[in-house]
Amino acid sequence: MKHGKKYSEAAKLVDRATAYEPTDAIALAKKTATAKFDETIEVHIRTGCDGRHAEQQIRGAVVLPNGTGKTVKVLVFAxxxxxxxxxxxxxxxxxxxxxxxxxxxxxxxxxDVVVATPDMMGVVGRLGKVLGPKGLMPNPKAGTVTMDVTKAINDIKAGKIEYRLDKSNIVHVPIGKASFTEEKLEENFNALMDAIVKAKPSALKGQYLRSITLASTMGPGVKVSVAKY
Structure with a gap:
């Protein structure tokens, strides 16, 4: 894949062989976000889980203290x-x-997010084929199947994000925008990592977190040291 000049210039700032401390990785991800729009900073976590086994699935939600920088549209079935x-x-x-x-x-x-009261899940279930593949199906683990719709909506609007394993056993999550301060991004990153560490499946043998990479929408990946996790 051929990258443009901006990407190549940004990539020179990152040492691919180095796994950076979170603070340094965030600073680099911010620095390498050179697009004309406000890029999203994303975290990609490769796990040692095997998502084909139900007991090794990771799924949940966390409220990022500084939000995602994105206006989220919520649909509620009630x-x-x-x-x-x-x-x-x-x-x-x-x-x-x-x-x-x-x-x-x-x-x-x-x-962007669907919330449903439990008594509406029969109705929402009919949309499984449409919402499922897009990751929009309400789920009790993510707090989107609930009678407390006020709390669910408030949390989502405040910056609640869902995390789950994809088919390659990787978790992809946004932690804010490139315009955020490094402090805000780091607070969000730490909140996410706390939740991911707590979500470790008890059935898992071997290493849980294999690699963590930070990247802006158009920027190069920056490796984060997994040592402390």
């Missing part, structure tokens, strides 16, 4: 009093059965 509660809490869209054809047939996906 009925009765919970509709008003969700609207009052600032949900972008609230509904029930009537939303199914819109999502299934019209391909409407103008939302």
């Amino acid at each position: 009925k009765g009093d919970k509709v008003n509660e969700a609207e009052a809490a600032g949900a972008d869209y609230v509904g029930g059965d009537e939303l199914i054809p819109r999502i299934q047939n019209e391909g409407w996906l103008d939302f």
Whole structure:
């Protein structure tokens, strides 16, 4: 893959053989974000888990203390009093059965997170084939299947992110924007790593965290030392 001049210049700042301390890695990821837009800083964590085994799955959510820098649109499936509660809490869209054809047939996906009350999961289940592959299916572990829709919406709007293993057993998570201060990015990174370390499956034998890489949307990867984890 051929990279542009900006990427090549940025890549020269990073020593590929070095695993940096988190503070230095964050500074480098910020420095190498040279695109014209406010790039997202992402963390990619390669684990020793085997996601094909249910007991080695990692999935959960963490509220980043400084948010993600992104405005998140929340869709809530609810009925009765919970509709008003969700609207009052600032949900972008609230509904029930009537939303199914819109999502299934019209391909409407103008939302980033889906929250559902437990009594609506029968309805939401019909959207499994659409929402599942996009990682949008509500899940009790992530706190998105709940009767406390106010808390769920507030947490998400405040910067709650979900983490889970992909097919290669890697976790990909945004921890903010390149415009954030290094301190804010580091606070977010630490909050994420605390959650990931706590999520270690008890069934796992061998090394849990194999590698951690930080990168901006268009920038080169910066290796982070896994020693302290």
